[in-house]
Amino acid sequence: MAESNFVILCVDDESAVLQPLGIMLQRRGFHVVSAKDGPSAIDVFHQIKCDAVILDYAMPGMSGGEVAKMLREENKTVPIILHTGYKEINDPLLANVSCTLPKGSLSFLITKLNDLLHIQDQELAEQTEGEATGDDSPSAHSAHVA
Numbered sequence: 022m023a024e025s026n027f028v029i030l031c032v033d034d035e036s037a038v039l040q041p042l043g044i045m046l047q048r049r050g051f052h053v054v055s056a057k058d059g060p061s062a063i064d065v066f067h068q069i070k071c072d073a074v075i076l077d078y079a080m081p082g083m084s085g086g087e088v089a090k091m092l093r094e095e096n097k098t099v100p101i102i103l104h105t106g107y108k109e110i111n112d113p114l115l116a117n118v119s120c121t122l123p124k125g126s127l128s129f130l131i132t133k134l135n136d137l138l139h140i141q142d143q144e145l146a147e148q149t150e151g152e153a154t155g156d157d158s159p160s161a162h163s164a165h166v167a
Contacts, residue, residue: 030054033080059083102134
């Protein structure tokens with residue numbers, strides 16, 4: 022499996038969503054940093070150069086829209102994917118996200134992330150080939166923030 026230098030910040034208050042998402046991204050060669058709430062995500066974003074953010078909408082204390090607004094103020098171009106279980110959200114702060122995807126569509130999430138990061142087909146082919154040969158070595162790094 023080809024390891025990328027891309028760092029993805031995953032933000033979700035549900036560990037049942039956050040952990041599998043992190044594992045899936047790591048298996049595809051991404052470096053994953055996790056946060057369980059908005060304030061933690063903002064702190065991590067200030068400390069680590071993140072190439073993309075995958076963000077839940079409904080979190081206690083601070084919505085995904087509020088987090089996206091603050092992240093966008095810090096970095097105008099970083100891709101922010103809102104990964105949510107809600108079908109329709111009327112929140113003007115969501116103008117700060119790059120796209121909205123439904124939870125449960127992890128393969129589509131990976132495809133969209135690759136598109137937003139401009140990852141070429143050759144890199145994807147190498148990653149898929151590694152998965153087909155059973156190379157599940159944990160070569161990507163992960164960090165979790167409370």
